[in-house]
Amino acid sequence: MNAVKQIPGLRVSPEFWRGMYDSLPVLLGVIPFGITYGVVGLAVGLTPGETLLMSLLVFAGAAQFICTSMIGLGIVDFSLIVFTTLLINLRHLLMGASLTPFVGGLPLRRQALLAFGMADETYAVTMDHIQKSGYNESYQLGSNSAGYAIWSLSTLAGIFLGRYIPDPLAWGLDFAMPATFLAMLIPRLANRISVIVCLVAAVVAVLSALYLPGKWYIIIACIGGSLIGGLLEGDEQNAA
Amino acid sequence: MRLEMLGIIVGMAVVTFLTRFGAQALFRQIGLPAWFDRWLKHVPTGILTALIVPPLLLPRGTLDLTMGNDYLLAGLLAALIAYQFRNTALTMVLGLTTVVLLRWLAV
Numbered sequence: 001m002n003a004v005k006q007i008p009g010l011r012v013s014p015e016f017w018r019g020m021y022d023s024l025p026v027l028l029g030v031i032p033f034g035i036t037y038g039v040v041g042l043a044v045g046l047t048p049g050e051t052l053l054m055s056l057l058v059f060a061g062a063a064q065f066i067c068t069s070m071i072g073l074g075i076v077d078f079s080l081i082v083f084t085t086l087l088i089n090l091r092h093l094l095m096g097a098s099l100t101p102f103v104g105g106l107p108l109r110r111q112a113l114l115a116f117g118m119a120d121e122t123y124a125v126t127m128d129h130i131q132k133s134g135y136n137e138s139y140q141l142g143s144n145s146a147g148y149a150i151w152s153l154s155t156l157a158g159i160f161l162g163r164y165i166p167d168p169l170a171w172g173l174d175f176a177m178p179a180t181f182l183a184m185l186i187p188r189l190a191n192r193i194s195v196i197v198c199l200v201a202a203v204v205a206v207l208s209a210l211y212l213p214g215k216w217y218i219i220i221a222c223i224g225g226s227l228i229g230g231l232l233e234g235d236e237q238n239a240a
Numbered sequence: 241m242r243l244e245m246l247g248i249i250v251g252m253a254v255v256t257f258l259t260r261f262g263a264q265a266l267f268r269q270i271g272l273p274a275w276f277d278r279w280l281k282h283v284p285t286g287i288l289t290a291l292i293v294p295p296l297l298l299p300r301g302t303l304d305l306t307m308g309n310d311y312l313l314a315g316l317l318a319a320l321i322a323y324q325f326r327n328t329a330l331t332m333v334l335g336l337t338t339v340v341l342l343r344w345l346a347v
Contacts, residue, residue: 025332050245057253067252082251089259097263098283100272115261120291127284172339178292178315179335183322185288197282201289209294217294222286229282234275
C-alpha cells in the first residue's frame with residue numbers, strides 16, 4: 001500500500017473529483033447498457049462471476065455485447081471471439097493515439113493505467129477538459145474511475161436485479177450519451193476546418209452505419225473526417 | 241467459473257488493452273510525427289460526430305428523418321441548448337426530458 005501512496009501525482013486531488021463529477025451526465029446513459037449487459041450475460045449462459053469479470057477486465061461495452069451474443073449463438077471459440085473484440089475496439093487506437101501528446105511524457109505504468117480506463121465516454125470528457133483547461137492526469141483518472149465504477153455497478157445491478165427491471169433500453173436514458181456529446185462537440189466547431197471534419201464524419205457515419213455491420217461506422221467516419229481535417233490544415237500551413 | 245470462459249475473457253481483455261495502449265506504446269518508441277499530430281487533432285471531433293449522428297438519424301438501424309423520430313427532435317433541441325448555454329449537464333437533462341416526454345406523449 002505504501003508503494004501506491006508514494007507514486008507522486010496520484011494522490012486524490014480536487015481535479016480527480018472534478019473528473020468524476022464532470023463524467024456523471026454522460027455516464028447516466030451508460031447505466032441502461034450495463035444493466036442490459038448483465039441480463040444478457042446470464043441469458044446466454046454465463047455465470048454471474050463470468051459476466052461481472054468480463055466487465056471488470058474488458059471494460060468495453062460494445063465488444064462485451066457482441067461477444068456475449070456470439071456465445072449465446074453457441075460460438076464459444078477463443079480465436080473468433082478475441083479477434084472480433086479486436087475489430088470492434090480498433091477505434092481505441094485512434095483515440096489512444098490522439099491522447100499521446102498529453103500522456104506521452106508520463107511514466108509507463110501510469111500511462112498504461114490511464115489507457116486501460118479509456119472508453120468512448122471518458123475519452124470525450126477528458127478531451128473536453130483538455131480543450132477548456134488543458135490536460136490534467138488526475139482529472140483523467142477521475143473520469144476513468146467514474147466510468148469503471150458505473151460500468152461495473154450497473155453490470156452487477158443487471159445480474160442481480162435484472163429480472164425485476166423492465167427493459168432498461170426502452171427508458172430513453174441512452175439519449176444521455178448523444179446529448180452530452182453534442183454539448184462537447186458544438187464548442188469544437190469554432191473554425192472552418194472543424195466544421196468540415198464534422199460534416200464529412202457525419203455523412204460517412206450515416207452511409208457506413210447503413211451499409212456496414214457492427215460498429216465499423218465509428219472508426220471509418222472518424223478516419224475520414226479527421227484525415228481531411230489534417231490535410232486541409234497542412235494546405236493552410238503551406239499556403240501561409 | 242469455467243476455465244474455457246476465463247481464457248476467453250482474459251483474451252478479450254488483453255486485445256482490448258492493446259487497442260487502448262498500442263498506439264501510445266508505439267509513439268513512446270518512435271515519437272509523434274508532425275503530420276500525424278495535425279491529423280490526430282481532429283480525432284475528437286470525428287469520434288464525437290460518429291457517436292452522435294447515427295443514434296439520432298438511424299435510431300432503429302434505418303434512416304428516419306420524420307417527426308416520429310424522438311431522438312432526432314430531441315437531438316435538434318439539445319444542439320440548440322448546447323449552442324446557447326454551453327452547459328453539458330443542462331443539455332443532457334433537457335435533452336433527456338424531451339425524449340422521455342415525447343415517448344410518453346406518443347404512448
